[in-house]
Amino acid sequence: MKNNQKIIVTAVLAAAVIFGFGRTASAMHIMEGYLPPQLCISWGALSLPFLAAGFFSIKKTVSKDRRLMTILAMSGAFIFVISSLKIPSVTGSCSHMTGTGLGAILFGPLAVSILGIIVLIFQAVLLAHGGLTTLGANTFSMAIAGPFLSFAVYKVCQKCRLNRRISVFLAAMLGDIFTYCITSVQLALAYPSEQGGFLASAAKFLGVFAPTQLPLAIVEGILTVVIIISLESYARPELKILDFIKEGHAYEK
Amino acid sequence: MMLIDQYGYRSGLRKVNVMEKFCFSVTTLLLCILSRSFSVSILVLLSLGWLTIRKGGIPVRRYIKLMRIPAVFLLLSTLAILVNISKTPLDAYAVPAGPYYITGSTESVIFGLRLILSSLSAVSCLYFLSLSTPVTDLIGILKKLRCPALLIELFLLIYRFIFVLMSEASAVRISQESRLSCRNFKTAVRAFGGMASALFIRAVMRSGRLYDAMESRCYDGTIRVLLEEYPPKKKEIICMILFELLLLSITIGRNIYI
Numbered sequence: 001m002k003n004n005q006k007i008i009v010t011a012v013l014a015a016a017v018i019f020g021f022g023r024t025a026s027a028m029h030i031m032e033g034y035l036p037p038q039l040c041i042s043w044g045a046l047s048l049p050f051l052a053a054g055f056f057s058i059k060k061t062v063s064k065d066r067r068l069m070t071i072l073a074m075s076g077a078f079i080f081v082i083s084s085l086k087i088p089s090v091t092g093s094c095s096h097m098t099g100t101g102l103g104a105i106l107f108g109p110l111a112v113s114i115l116g117i118i119v120l121i122f123q124a125v126l127l128a129h130g131g132l133t134t135l136g137a138n139t140f141s142m143a144i145a146g147p148f149l150s151f152a153v154y155k156v157c158q159k160c161r162l163n164r165r166i167s168v169f170l171a172a173m174l175g176d177i178f179t180y181c182i183t184s185v186q187l188a189l190a191y192p193s194e195q196g197g198f199l200a201s202a203a204k205f206l207g208v209f210a211p212t213q214l215p216l217a218i219v220e221g222i223l224t225v226v227i228i229i230s231l232e233s234y235a236r237p238e239l240k241i242l243d244f245i246k247e248g249h250a251y252e253k
Numbered sequence: 254m255m256l257i258d259q260y261g262y263r264s265g266l267r268k269v270n271v272m273e274k275f276c277f278s279v280t281t282l283l284l285c286i287l288s289r290s291f292s293v294s295i296l297v298l299l300s301l302g303w304l305t306i307r308k309g310g311i312p313v314r315r316y317i318k319l320m321r322i323p324a325v326f327l328l329l330s331t332l333a334i335l336v337n338i339s340k341t342p343l344d345a346y347a348v349p350a351g352p353y354y355i356t357g358s359t360e361s362v363i364f365g366l367r368l369i370l371s372s373l374s375a376v377s378c379l380y381f382l383s384l385s386t387p388v389t390d391l392i393g394i395l396k397k398l399r400c401p402a403l404l405i406e407l408f409l410l411i412y413r414f415i416f417v418l419m420s421e422a423s424a425v426r427i428s429q430e431s432r433l434s435c436r437n438f439k440t441a442v443r444a445f446g447g448m449a450s451a452l453f454i455r456a457v458m459r460s461g462r463l464y465d466a467m468e469s470r471c472y473d474g475t476i477r478v479l480l481e482e483y484p485p486k487k488k489e490i491i492c493m494i495l496f497e498l499l500l501l502s503i504t505i506g507r508n509i510y511i
Contacts, residue, residue, distance in 0.1 A: 029325075029326070030376075031284055031323040031326045031327060031372055031375075031376065032282070032323070032372065032375045032376045032379045033282065033371055033373075033374070033375020033376060033378075034326075034327075034330070034368070034372045034375075035286075035287055035409040036286065037283070039285060039450065040286075055301045055401065055403070055404070058403065058407075059403055062403065066464075067348075067461070067464050069406070069407075069410070069464070069474075070410065070461070070463050070464040070467075071457060071460045071461075072407065073407055073410030073411045073414055073460070074414050074418075074456040074457065074459065075413030075456075076407065076411040076414070077417070077418050077456070078418060078452065078453060078456050080411070081415060081418045082417050082421055082452075084419075085422060085426075085445075087440030087445055088413065088438055088442055088444075088445060096268055105316070105358035114402070114404070114407070115407075115411075118404070118407060118408055118411055119411075119481050121408075122388075122411070122415065123382045124379065124381070124383075125257070125379075125382075125388065126255055126258050126375065126388070127255075127257065127259050127318060127322075128257065128322045128323065128380065128383070129322070130381065131375065131376070131379055132279070132282065132379060133282060133283075133286060135374065139356075142288065159374070179461055186486070187330055189333050191290040191333075191368075193334075193337060194337060194343075194360075194361055195337050195339040195343075196337075196357060200337075200338075201333070204333040204334075204336065205330065205333045205379050207333070208329050208330065208332055208333040209329060209330075211406070212329075216383075220440075222442055223445055223446060223449075224440060224444055226443060226446025226447075226449075227445075227446045227449040227450055229446070230447060230449075230450035231450045231453060231454075231483075234450055234451075234454060235450060235453060235457070238453065238454055238457040238458075241360045241457065245334050
């Protein structure tokens with residue numbers, strides 16, 4: 001085959017995958033039972049320090065003002081509902097938001113790590129997205145790595161005085177892409193390729209999920225911008241309450 | 254939307270002791286991923302499927318539909334394991350593409366099939382638990398596992414709020430769609446943003462009111478709920494132990510044999 005032909009074949013294959021299977025392409029949850037036991041444990045162990053930090057930060061906010069408890073719980077439910085709704089998509093497939101970027105910008109990465117693991121448990125039990133054994137790996141990629149990167153990007157963009165819309169867009173999109181990269185790395189570590197080992201395998205996983213994940217990341221970025229903008233115009237007082245959750249921890253230090 | 258939740262309440266296995274169900278599904282799950290063998294996977298898939306459908310009373314068609322949820326992920330990621338790109342063709346198949354081959358070895362094909370099957374059987378374990386146990390009962394397990402009280406509280410509240418927000422969201426969705434919000438991509442994005450922010454404002458408002466209501470009823474940080482306890486039955490426990498021993502012996506036997 002010539003080069004053009006190869007490109008056409010890959011494009012057709014990708015399209016077939018998207019239209020054939022992509023109808024229910026959800027966020028990148030690693031399925032129940034897909035990771036070997038050692039990796040389940042080690043990803044869980046890796047998430048623990050972040051979860052502990054998140055737990056203590058939440059404990060501090062709640063002990064300062066008990067009223068924030070219900071708001072935290074509502075925020076968790078909000079992340080779950082937003083990530084379980086169908087979003088408009090360009091490819092015609094039915095996809096969902098991850099909500100990592102939105103959560104990180106609204107509630108801060110520490111609180112999101114705890115809300116995230118609870119949301120992931122509910123997603124596993126109620127929607128069969130992800131699973132109990134892969135909870136550690138999924139928590140690390142979706143509730144820790146993604147939100148932390150999103151938050152960092154958002155803060156850096158604010159420091160550079162970038163346009164607000166652009167900084168929100170970048171934060172959400174990059175957070176989503178980072179989540180997808182981490183998941184691919186997790187899968188590659190579990191199943192290194194016969195030829196070329198870990199790196200080749202990571203490239204393959206990235207390639208296989210790219211057609212569904214890249215458009216999704218862009219759509220998620222756009223949606224997050226729209227949501228944040230409309231929140232800022234209609235919900236200023238409500239957003240102020242959230243600053244306690246986000247920065248209550250930072251003040252105390 | 255949340256069919257699994259509804260079936261959880263309706264299941265015929267609901268009145269079985271929660272800890273029993275939890276231990277059974279988790280040990281089976283662990284044995285599935287520890288052994289990764291065809292025989293264990295098929296045995297687990299069939300027997301847990303039978304338990305969920307027959308004893309639990311879940312319609313077969315619905316169960317098969319639920320089993321298809323993980324299919325996309327399994328197909329895509331196993332595709333990545335099966336397909337190799339290298340200069341030398343491997344033994345199972347090889348499609349030449351320029352100077353390289355799209356190729357795979359028999360070993361990896363078998364490995365991929367085994368992975369899919371054992372992952373499906375693991376999913377059937379998860380379904381056994383979630384289709385027979387409502388979340389309120391699962392919270393009892395968290396308590397027994399000594400999970401911090403704050404987390405259990407969050408868990409309980411979030412579970413309740415999910416349904417509150419879900420019904421709000423679907424109401425907003427219906428009214429938006431009746432006004433042609435999904436005419437094209439741009440309007441759809443706008444509508445989604447509007448819906449999300451309306452949802453958020455309502456969530457914060459509701460949480461404030463809810464807190465007032467709870468505080469007026471002496472809320473002090475813990476919601477105390479009476480859980481219905483179903484005593485464990487000896488017969489069930491013996492059956493479960495026998496089943497796990499069977500799985501374990503297959504796993505060990507296979508390792509010795511090979």
